[in-house]
Amino acid sequence: MNGAEPLDIAVIGLGLIGGSALRALAAAGHRVLGYDADPTTRATARTAAARAPQGARWQVTGTVADAVSPADVVLLAVPLPAVEAIFGELATSGYSGLVTDVTSVKQPVRELAAKTLHAAGQSLAGFVGGHPMAGRERSGFGASEAELFDGCAWVLCLEEGTGLDDWLRLAALFTAIGARVVPTTADEHDRAVAAVSHVPHLLAASLAGHAANDPLALTLGAGSFRDGTRVAASRPGLVAAMCGGNAEAARHTLDAVIADLQAARAALDGPDPIAALEPWLTPGYTARSRWPVTPGTPEPMRADPSALRALGRAGGWVTTVDAARRTVVAVRPA
């Protein structure tokens, strides 16, 4: 229990992320209620609960209202298009506790939360946007596991209006199930994921689409084509929703990448393309050779919002939280 009291937690949406959170939070000793809109998923999650070790079991409810009524914390683990309706159900159910989510864009969810809560006469104060970077090839409750978050980066947004104690309470929950909690803002998160996920999907699609017109190229394609286009095999509807749902940040990164490729084009056009390309290639080489980030030495830190945001901006994260003393253990890249 990491020294903290057991909480009542509602997990809404029992796919890969929700199902894994249900398992991990129950195993950490919390009282967890789960709900999913799909009756088959609810039945599967109930059967799985009965097989879980004593003391690590969860319950599955038939409605959102039943799951959230006793809750201290609600974890929304539904896809982006379903988020607005669930915010509406939370508002009409009279729930007024802490809410967090796991969707892959944060500014649009923050706007939805503000709109729905405002309509219900409530404020954004109790909403803390989140995003565990824990994708897998497989999805659904069947792929969920309590260990999914071990060592994974879990973004928790710490905006100007976010209550520090709310943020620390959630950070304590998620570090206790193994996550590296990354403090940042919706805006900075959305730019970062545009750079490392959304725009890479666009480049992969473009490369694969270009080769599609050249059967010889598809036959000659080897490792660099395989890896550079791997995510182009993701369903276009999902990728469009992900990139289009983060349009502003994706445009920003795409503009930078297009400008950069135009510089490479100019280098290829010059009198000595080889000499001109080498310095153009070097920053990416340096960055990629040092990736993934090597963790530095863990250090205790007072939990101050701007210091935490600076930690996230520097590529750092939180591994342990003492919510009562408002201190954390922070790790920065070595």
Next chain:
Amino acid sequence: MNGAEPLDIAVIGLGLIGGSALRALAAAGHRVLGYDADPTTRATARTAAARAPQGARWQVTGTVADAVSPADVVLLAVPLPAVEAIFGELATSGYSGLVTDVTSVKQPVRELAAKTLHAAGQSLAGFVGGHPMAGRERSGFGASEAELFDGCAWVLCLEEGTGLDDWLRLAALFTAIGARVVPTTADEHDRAVAAVSHVPHLLAASLAGHAANDPLALTLGAGSFRDGTRVAASRPGLVAAMCGGNAEAARHTLDAVIADLQAARAALDGPDPIAALEPWLTPGYTARSRWPVTPGTPEPMRADPSALRALGRAGGWVTTVDAARRTVVAVRPA
């Protein structure tokens, strides 16, 4: 021996590709002489020969001239910057047999061959450009193995001026050591590898370089960043030589990719980015979901130069060669 007579073959350059060809051709029963400019590599290759099975051994010579003087076929497996000097040595040694190479761009090598041979009063007729698509993480003779070419695509250029019998003789050699021989021209090869290898390297470098300015992004990077930037960790000097050595074709592909990304940019800028992106993403999705190419049924085919070039253009390859009867067994994508 695939029905053919044993040949005298010189392999110049004993790195991953040359060393593997040395092993594979010796194991196929040919008399193989190897040479490398580095004395340590020569010593290693000699020691390895002594450990090879009886009847599958090669010899290592101290000069290029000693390796090529008895040869029917010379296989140049040196890096692009070393090719010109070796062509010069071949011309001055008086060698007038068949020459092929394994470098990753074909038009520049063809031009070097023409220049050097012309200066020596010889013609391009005996030069057939080649490129086995058999890269590995490791390089050097230490990484070489006789099985490297099993199932690998080996481009062999069949230009207007290439002698069909020369081409068939080499195609017989390489199919016999397991390669799928792809008939094409230097020009078509260079465009195809720009699309599946050179431009993917440029995109990976740009993505990694963009993320380099954002430590938060590097911490949040997961699978799509890992794969989309993997080749950015290749040495900038090598990548610059590869892309800059194929500048015309790389420009052509890069222009197409930039135009395509500008269309994605316009989609992100419109009133409904999600709806606009989905059809933009679909051609790449379709191509990548069907990749790698599924082989169709092998079919016998008369070895006619334009039919062979059409086979390569359609993504097909040759698996067996009967040089005497001028027939091949061809496979097209299913």
